[in-house]
Amino acid sequence: MNIGDITLKNGIVLAPMAGVTDLPFRLLCKQMGADIVYTEFCSSNGIIRESKKTFDLIKFIEEERPIGVQIFGEEPHVVGESAKIIYDRFKPDIIDINFGCPVPKVTKKGAGSAALKNLSVMEEMVKSVIQNVPEIPITVKMRSGWSKDKIVHIEAAIMLEELGIKAITLHPRTTCQRFTGNADWDEIKRLKSKINIPVIGNGDVSNKNDYMKIKKHTNCDGVMIGRASLGNPWIFKELTDDNYNSLDRNIMDIVDICEKHFILLKKYKEERVCLNLTKKHFSWYLKGFNNASEWRKKFLKSKSIDDVVIALDEMKDSYYS
Numbered sequence: 562m563n564i565g566d567i568t569l570k571n572g573i574v575l576a577p578m579a580g581v582t583d584l585p586f587r588l589l590c591k592q593m594g595a596d597i598v599y600t601e602f603c604s605s606n607g608i609i610r611e612s613k614k615t616f617d618l619i620k621f622i623e624e625e626r627p628i629g630v631q632i633f634g635e636e637p638h639v640v641g642e643s644a645k646i647i648y649d650r651f652k653p654d655i656i657d658i659n660f661g662c663p664v665p666k667v668t669k670k671g672a673g674s675a676a677l678k679n680l681s682v683m684e685e686m687v688k689s690v691i692q693n694v695p696e697i698p699i700t701v702k703m704r705s706g707w708s709k710d711k712i713v714h715i716e717a718a719i720m721l722e723e724l725g726i727k728a729i730t731l732h733p734r735t736t737c738q739r740f741t742g743n744a745d746w747d748e749i750k751r752l753k754s755k756i757n758i759p760v761i762g763n764g765d766v767s768n769k770n771d772y773m774k775i776k777k778h779t780n781c782d783g784v785m786i787g788r789a790s791l792g793n794p795w796i797f798k799e800l801t802d803d804n805y806n807s808l809d810r811n812i813m814d815i816v817d818i819c820e821k822h823f824i825l826l827k828k829y830k831e832e833r834v835c836l837n838l839t840k841k842h843f844s845w846y847l848k849g850f851n852n853a854s855e856w857r858k859k860f861l862k863s864k865s866i867d868d869v870v871i872a873l874d875e876m877k878d879s880y881y882s
């Protein structure tokens with residue numbers, strides 16, 4: 562699969578996830594086999610204000626390439642300008658525009674999936690981004706429509722292809738659905754049959770079996786993985802390495818990934834953020850084995866990085882001795 566002139570070996574993509582897909586997590590997923598990783602959605606308004614917090618979401622290292630930076634906003638010219646600032650400052654491989662976020666705080670201003678209610682704003686926004694950043698592929702991630710009776714992804718995608726969008730990720734739920742019900746893979750299949758640019762299918766892919774099913778059912782070019790990667794970056798190994806069997810994974814692998822993730826967080830995040838993210842990710846890692854909840858509680862009680870170091874040493878000692 563190609564996005565512009567970027568070739569993806571397996572077409573397996575880490576989904577943008579706010580509060581999750583920061584540098585350390587993206588890097589781990591990349592090392593496990595993800596072909597492309599995406600930043601979380603970054604506010605165009607924050608970018609043009611040169612907000613440090615927003616720029617911190619975008620910073621990446623060479624090892625993460627190819628990487629996509631996802632942006633969202635309500636005003637086409639601001640979104641376009643923000644894309645140019647990102648390109649000039651960071652030189653990512655792809656810029657992705659978010660037309661999928663269903664959160665009211667975002668949509669009530671006209672950003673995220675609100676564009677599905679107004680395809681002419683979507684059109685202006687995409688034109689503005691493509692004009693401002695002709696150097697790299699621009700992609701789009703969207704939901705299927707605002708509500709069940711207003712499914713617009715095919716109409717939108719035909720327009721997007723004509724404008725020069727290089728790939729479309731479809732999460733086939735409506736805005737009104739948020740995360741309820743199932744992702745309707747039939748919509749991915751319909752989309753794939755209507756456009757020529759690559760279609761990345763997304764939604765409810767939790768393991769290799771789902772991956773095989775969505776590929777077969779929809780004929781999509783790539784598959785994007787979101788929630789199944791939380792506490793489980795190995796999912797990318799499971800999907801890309803035929804010799805890897807997730808059942809062979811043991812507690813040592815979990816201890817090791819906790820340590821590795823913590824080291825990356827310490828390296829790239831300030832202390833308070835490192836502590837909070839360590840607790841968040843460890844709560845996902847430390848599940849499904851004897852004493853998991855004891856260890857989880859211990860990390861959740863940590864008040865400092867030093868407390869985490871002590872608890873981590875204790876966990877290593879208890880499993881390695």
Ligand SMILES: Cc1cc2nc3c(=O)[nH]c(=O)nc-3n(C[C@H](O)[C@H](O)[C@H](O)COP(=O)(O)O)c2cc1C
Binds near residue numbers: 601602763785786789
């Ligand atoms: C915690 C969380 C944060 C998310 N943040 C974003 C985001 O910033 N941009 C985006 O396009 N989608 C976001 N999503 C949606 C995912 O990218 C993905 O479309 C959705 O989770 C469905 O895929 P899945 O079933 O593989 O999780 C988020 C999802 C979750 C669970």
